[in-house]
Structures are given as C-alpha cells and as structure tokens.
Amino acid sequence: MVGGLKRKHSDLEEEEEDEKWDWGPAGLRSYQQALLRISLDKVQRSLGPRAPSLRRHVLIHNTLQQLQAALCLAPAPALPPEPLFLGEEDFSLSATIGSILRELETSMDETEPPQNPVAPPGPQNEVLPQPDPVFLEALSSRYLGDSGLDDFFLDIDTSAVEKEPALAPPEPPHNLFCAPGSWEWNELDHIMEIILGS
Amino acid sequence: MQPLWSQQAVPRAADIISTVEFNHSGDLLATGDKGGRVVIFQREQENKSRPHSRGEYNVYSTFQSHEPEFDYLKSLEIEEKINKIRWLPQQNAAHFLLSTNDKTIKLWKISERDKRAEGYNLKDEDGRLRDPFRITALRVPILKPMDLMVEASPRRIFANAHTYHINSISVNSDHETYLSADDLRINLWHLEITDRSFNIVDIKPANMEELTEVITAAEFHPHQCNVFVYSSSKGTIRLCDMRSSALCDRHSKFFEEPEDPSSRSFFSEIISSISDVKFSHSGRYMMTRDYLSVKVWDLNMESRPVETHQVHEYLRSKLCSLYENDCIFDKFECCWSGSDSAIMTGSYNNFFRMFDRNARRDVTLEASRENSKPRASLKPRKVCTGGKRKKDEISVDSLDFNKKILHTAWHPAENIIAVAATNNLYIFQDKVN
Numbered sequence: 001m002v003g004g005l006k007r008k009h010s011d012l013e014e015e016e017e018d019e020k021w022d023w024g025p026a027g028l029r030s031y032q033q034a035l036l037r038i039s040l041d042k043v044q045r046s047l048g049p050r051a052p053s054l055r056r057h058v059l060i061h062n063t064l065q066q067l068q069a070a071l072c073l074a075p076a077p078a079l080p081p082e083p084l085f086l087g088e089e090d091f092s093l094s095a096t097i098g099s100i101l102r103e104l105e106t107s108m109d110e111t112e113p114p115q116n117p118v119a120p121p122g123p124q125n126e127v128l129p130q131p132d133p134v135f136l137e138a139l140s141s142r143y144l145g146d147s148g149l150d151d152f153f154l155d156i157d158t159s160a161v162e163k164e165p166a167l168a169p170p171e172p173p174h175n176l177f178c179a180p181g182s183w184e185w186n187e188l189d190h191i192m193e194i195i196l197g198s
Numbered sequence: 199m200q201p202l203w204s205q206q207a208v209p210r211a212a213d214i215i216s217t218v219e220f221n222h223s224g225d226l227l228a229t230g231d232k233g234g235r236v237v238i239f240q241r242e243q244e245n246k247s248r249p250h251s252r253g254e255y256n257v258y259s260t261f262q263s264h265e266p267e268f269d270y271l272k273s274l275e276i277e278e279k280i281n282k283i284r285w286l287p288q289q290n291a292a293h294f295l296l297s298t299n300d301k302t303i304k305l306w307k308i309s310e311r312d313k314r315a316e317g318y319n320l321k322d323e324d325g326r327l328r329d330p331f332r333i334t335a336l337r338v339p340i341l342k343p344m345d346l347m348v349e350a351s352p353r354r355i356f357a358n359a360h361t362y363h364i365n366s367i368s369v370n371s372d373h374e375t376y377l378s379a380d381d382l383r384i385n386l387w388h389l390e391i392t393d394r395s396f397n398i399v400d401i402k403p404a405n406m407e408e409l410t411e412v413i414t415a416a417e418f419h420p421h422q423c424n425v426f427v428y429s430s431s432k433g434t435i436r437l438c439d440m441r442s443s444a445l446c447d448r449h450s451k452f453f454e455e456p457e458d459p460s461s462r463s464f465f466s467e468i469i470s471s472i473s474d475v476k477f478s479h480s481g482r483y484m485m486t487r488d489y490l491s492v493k494v495w496d497l498n499m500e501s502r503p504v505e506t507h508q509v510h511e512y513l514r515s516k517l518c519s520l521y522e523n524d525c526i527f528d529k530f531e532c533c534w535s536g537s538d539s540a541i542m543t544g545s546y547n548n549f550f551r552m553f554d555r556n557a558r559r560d561v562t563l564e565a566s567r568e569n570s571k572p573r574a575s576l577k578p579r580k581v582c583t584g585g586k587r588k589k590d591e592i593s594v595d596s597l598d599f600n601k602k603i604l605h606t607a608w609h610p611a612e613n614i615i616a617v618a619a620t621n622n623l624y625i626f627q628d629k630v631n
Contacts (some may be wrong), residue, residue: 035464038522051274051300054362054381055412055431056527059468062410066464 029071036067201613201628203563203576206254208623211237215618217605221285221293224609227255227616228295229623230280234264236297236350238308239625253614255625259308261350264299276301282367284376286389294353296376300363303378305354305389311347315339359385359395366416372423379416379428382409386440398446399428399438414529415475422481425450429486433470437497453495455502465517465526473529478538479610485541487532490514492543492553507553507560510545512583512594525599536611544603547592548619549579565603565617565624575629 042060046052213233220227227239240258267276277300286294292309317339321327362380369376377398378385384399399416403409412431419425424440436449457466469489477484478494483504486493490511493503509530513520520526525546532543544550545562553560562579582591605618613628 032464035518035521042524050277051272051363053527055414055471058409058412059431059471059527062467063464066467070464 032067032071036064036071039064039067203615203626204574204629205576206625206627208239208255208625211621211623214621215605215623216279217281217283218607218616218618218623219283219285219295220607220609220616221295222287222610224611224614226258226285226293227607227625228283228285229616229618230263230283230297231621232277232279234262234266234278234280234299236261236263236280236283236295236306238348253627259348259350261306263297263304263306264302267301281364284367284369286369287373289373296367296369298364298367298378301357301360303356303364303367303387304352305356306350307353308348308350311349312343312345313341314344316342354389354392356387356392356395359387365414366428368416368418368426370418370423371421375423377416377418377426379413381412384413384416384426384428384446396444398440398444400445400447414472417475417477417484420477420479420481427475427477427484429472429475431471432467433472433488435472435475435484435486435495451497451500453500453503455493461514463517465521468521468526469517474531476532476534478534479536480538483538485532485534487530487543489526489528489530492532492541494541494555505555507541507551509543509551510549510581512581516594520599523599525602528602529604530602531605533606533608535608535613540608542606542608542615544606544617546599546602547597548601548603549581550603550606550617563626565619565622567622576626 039060043057043064046057046060211229211231213231213235215229215231217230218227219229225241227241229237229239231237236259237257238259239255242254242256244253263280264278266278268274269276279299280297281300282296282298284296286296286305288294292307295306295308297304297306316323317337319328319333319336319339320330356378360378360380360383362382364378364380366379367376374390375386375388378387378395379399382400382402383397385395386398387395399413401411401413410432411434414429414431416426416428419427425437426440427435427437429435433454435453437451437453438446439450440446442448442450457470472486472488474487475484482497484495484497486495486503487509490513491509492507494505494507496504517526530544532541534541539556540552540554542550542552548565549562550565551560551562562581563576564579577590580588580591581597582588582593587593601619603617603619607616609615615626617624617626
C-alpha cells in the first residue's frame with residue numbers, strides 16, 4: 001500500500017466537525033476522493049478465505065458509484081487543478097467497479113461462467129487534466145496485477161489495456177507484455193495512463 | 199408501571215454470542231455462538247424455600263450444532279457461526295429448534311431422559327455382552343430412575359439450497375413449513391423433507407453487474423400462513439402472499455418511507471439498509487431496524503411508518519468514521535415485548551434501548567458486570583452529545599464501538615429480557631411484582 005494515501009479518520013472527522021474543512025469545490029472534491037479511497041480499500045480488504053458479505057459489497061459498490069457520479073459532475077475548479085476522475089481514468093474505475101461484482105459472482109456461484117468485461121467507451125474528446133500520479137499508481141498496483149489479488153482482478157488487467165484498440169498493436173511484441181504483478185507491469189500501466197491522460 | 203430491571207449473573211460464554219431466542223413458553227432460552235455451539239438455558243421452577251431464585255435461568259443443554267467446513271470447489275471457508283435459532287412450537291415432551299449457519303439449516307431435538315433400563319438379558323450392567331449359552335433364565339428389563347440427562351440430536355439437515363449466506367429462518371404458523379432467506383433468494387421447506395425446497399423469491403439479476411439490492415431479513419406472518427415479508431439493503435420491505443403465485447417475485451405490498459432530502463449524504467443508502475424485521479405478536483404491525491432508528495409499520499399503510507424511534511441519532515455526524523471502521527455495516531436486531539407495548543434494540547458501548555410505545559418514553563440501559571450487582575436495579579444511562587457533560591453522562595467520543603449489542607430477546611409473556619454483549623449473556627427481570 002502506498003504510504004500517505006490513507007487519511008486518518010480522526011483527521012477527516014476533526015475537519016468535518018470543526019468546520020476547518022474547506023467546503024468549497026476543491027475541499028468537497030478532496031472529501032469525496034478520500035471517501036473513494038476508503039471505499040476501494042474496503043473492497044480490497046474484503047477478500048479473504050471466506051466468501052465476502054454480499055450485502056457489504058453491494059452497499060460499498062453503490063457508494064462508489066455515487067462518488068464516481070459526484071466527481072464527474074462537479075465542475076473543474078479554476079485554481080490549481082485537483083486530481084479528477086474523468087475520461088480514461090473514470091473509465092478504468094467504471095470497469096473496475098463493474099468487474100468487482102462480476103468476479104464476486106463467479107467466486108460464489110459455480111454455475112455462471114466468468115464473462116469478459118465489455119469496455120464501455122469513455123468520453124474521448126474532453127480536455128483531460130493531469131491525473132493524480134500517486135493515486136493512479138495505487139490504483140494500478142492494487143487492481144492491476146497485484147500478486148495477492150490475481151484471482152480477483154485478472155480480468156480488469158485485460159480490459160484496461162485493451163480499451164484503445166487503435167493504440168495497442170494487435171500482436172504485441174513479447175517484451176511489452178510482462179507478467180501481471182511484476183513492477184514492469186505496474187510501470188507500464190502507469191505510463192499508459194499518463195499518455196492517455198495528456 | 200415502569201419495570202425495574204434486575205440482573206441475573208450468567209457465566210461468561212466460550213465465544214461471541216451470535217443469536218438469542220426464547221421458546222414459545224419462555225421457559226427455555228437458546229443462544230448460538232460464533233463457534234457453532236448452542237447453549238440452552240432453562241428457567242427454574244418457583245421454589246418456596248429459595249424465593250430469590252424464582253425464575254433464574256440455568257444451563258440446560260449444550261451441544262455443537264455446526265462445524266466449520268471448506269468448500270473445495272470455490273476455495274472458501276464456511277463459517278460455523280450460528281446466524282439464527284428458531285424454536286418450533288412444542289407438541290410433545292421434546293423440544294425442537296432450527297439452527298442455521300451461512301449454508302446449512304439443522305433441526306435439533308432436545309429431549310430429557312430420567313429413566314434407564316436395567317436387567318438386560320444379553321448384556322450385563324457394564325455393557326459387556328453375555329455369552330448366550332450361559333443364560334439359563336430370562337428376565338424382563340425394568341425402568342429405574344436416573345439423574346436427568348438432556349440429549350440433543352440432529353433430526354434433519356437441510357443443506358445445499360443456498361448459494362449465498364443465509365440471514366434468516368422463520369417457522370410458519372402452519373407448523374409444517376419454514377422459510378430460509380439468503381442475500382438473493384428465499385426458499386420454502388417442509389420440516390419433514392430435506393432433499394427438496396421451493397424457491398419463492400429470487401432477486402438475482404441476470405447480469406450480476408446490475409445488482410444493487412440484497413435481501414437482509416425475512417419472516418412469516420404470525421397468524422396468516424400464506425404471508426411473509428422480506429426487507430432489503432435499500433430500506434424497503436415487501437409483503438408477499440404465497441397464494442397469488444408460486445414465485446413471489448411480485449410483492450403484494452411495498453413499504454418504503456420517502457427519503458428526507460435535507461439529510462441526504464453518501465451514507466444515506468447504507469444507513470437505510472434494514473438489518474431486522476419482526477412482526478408484532480398481534481400480527482397487525484411490523485418493526486424494522488435500520489442503522490440509526492427503529493420503525494413501526496402498520497401493515498395497512500405502505501407509505502410511511504406509524505412510529506419512528508431514534509436509537510442513537512448522535513452517531514449521524516460520525517458516519518464517515520463509522521464507515522471507515524466498518525461499524526456502519528453492523529446488523530442490529532430488534533424485538534417486541536409480549537404484549538407489543540414495548541420494543542427493544544441494541545446499540546454501542548453495551549447500551550441497549552427500550553421504547554414504551556404507550557407511554558411514549560424511552561430508556562437507555564447498560565449491560566455491564568461492573569456497574570450492576572445481581573438483583574440491583576439498572577440505572578438509566580445518557581449520552582452527552584455536546585456542550586457540558588453532566589455527571590453520569592458519557593460523551594459520544596468515549597463510546598466503545600467494539601462493545602456492540604446486536605442480539606436481544608424478550609420473554610413472550612413476562613418482563614424478562616436477554617441481552618447478548620459479545621460473549622456475555624445478560625438476563626434481566628422485572629422486580630416489580
């Protein structure tokens with residue numbers, strides 16, 4: 001886990017209560033992103049030897065969707081660009097969230113074969129601000145090939161990389177495809193996110 | 199008259215108690231725990247020579263109901279924790295109860311043996327077989343009294359019917375069938391038949407990505423054997439009539455309170471998730487428990503509850519913290535008093551709340567060994583939400599969120615309550631005669 005990502009809940013709460021929190025657009029977005037990180041962290045932590053609680057998973061999933069919608073709808077602030085989740089990053093988050101429940105189903109219900117995630121197209125023509133490299137690195141390391149989560153998130157790897165068929169070569173050379181979970185994989189994905197984002 | 203609650207000492211349980219249930223007469227109290235064990239307490243008969251022990255509950259039977267299992271196909275552990283116990287109405291000298299973990303429901307018979315046979319022909323008193331050629335005379339074995347022995351034996355095992363985790367079981371008023379509910383499906387069983395069950399509710403979407411709502415609790419109507427309700431994670435309750443169709447996917451009644459737009463937050467849906475639903479004894483009302491409140495519904499009015507009782511409204515400003523530490527997902531149960539005049543539910547810091555519906559009064563009490571001596575009355579507690587803390591009040595920030603009371607039960611006829619606080623069982627009785 002990347003250090004410094006997770007805000008201590010006491011910080012969040014203190015700021016809420018004492019109203020030191022800046023409830024302007026930038027502050028609200030920070031709060032929403034903090035909630036987003038907490039939620040994604042919960043999904044990761046719910047994996048274990050026991051089947052996860054479906055109720056808890058669905059509630060977190062619905063909260064994630066609300067947060068995602070809120071972050072997309074919020075107008076970009078005029079001041080220093082805050083990390084936003086639009087375009088490609090938003091798209092990969094959608095695919096991630098959608099895949100969570102699909103993977104959960106295949107792990108719990110033997111009669112349903114795992115479906116390949118169909119990549120919904122993201123908005124291609126918007127101006128995309130610089131993504132938060134720290135967050136994206138965390139996102140990619142957690143969901144794209146982290147060795148402890150191979151069984152759960154293998155499908156997400158493929159969808160995130162293959163979403164731009166025009167960019168990816170049909171027969172990629174061997175040296176570009178490293179093993180999921182390796183640092184090269186994470187680095188490659190990180191680079192791709194930045195390229196697509198700019 | 200408001201009851202004065204006095205505490206009975208109960209020895210600490212081996213594991214975290216996960217369910218508590220009185221039987222229909224109230225003479226037996228069953229608890230299930232995280233280790234798959236069931237412990238049954240029996241109420242002592244009134245004894246003139248020991249007036250103080252009137253109505254004390256003592257251990258009657260202990261048995262291992264469920265064992266941990268491993269699903270090799272999916273590489274998943276199946277917990278042995280007992281999620282629910284429900285008693286069958288008593289029909290003869292033996293007692294029957296249903297106990298369930300996440301996957302399997304079992305019917306247990308609890309019976310007493312206070313006689314044994316002596317004077318067998320083919321074996322001697324030690325149990326060793328006698329040489330049949332040595333037997334020269336036959337005798338009839340006779341029954342002799344022995345120390346009371348309580349035996350529990352599994353009579354039926356209802357397995358392999360639930361893909362998801364069972365959260366509820368409910369015995370029908372016809373005394374022949376019962377339902378079991380998991381996150382997405384509800385099945386109807388006949389108590390005599392274990393290899394077959396009927397699916398009566400299925401809310402699983404064709405595409406799991408579209409799943410936004412799960413079943414959280416289900417219960418049969420106490421008198422109408424064709425009616426049951428189930429609650430959801432979105433704060434809705436559906437009442438179904440099994441006469442209308444075999445698959446009750448379309449409800450007969452739909453209960454939902456419109457959301458208050460002024461209190462909307464990212465946590466609105468999570469806190470609206472219903473953790474328990476219980477019919478009143480009369481069958482005219484039902485009660486639902488969500489994260490912050492208890493609501494009483496009139497079955498004839500679907501648009502909103504007739505009563506709403508705040509359990510711990512002071513937690514509303516702490517939802518972000520409670521989301522982070524997962525407490526927001528705690529599933530509290532609720533129960534009615536025998537006459538339906540009062541309702542009870544648990545909270546944090548080993549507090550539990552009682553609401554007197556007629557007198558419109560509520561009280562917060564604490565289940566704690568330190569604060570209460572046996573037979574002393576419970577003192578009401580108060581949580582200070584802000585400003586100056588009065589003496590004997592406890593501030594919100596001092597609450598211990600690891601001490602949660604999720605399971606409570608009320609005697610069907612008298613003012614006796616059972617409260618489970620982690621691995622401690624508290625039994626409180628009304629001192630007012």
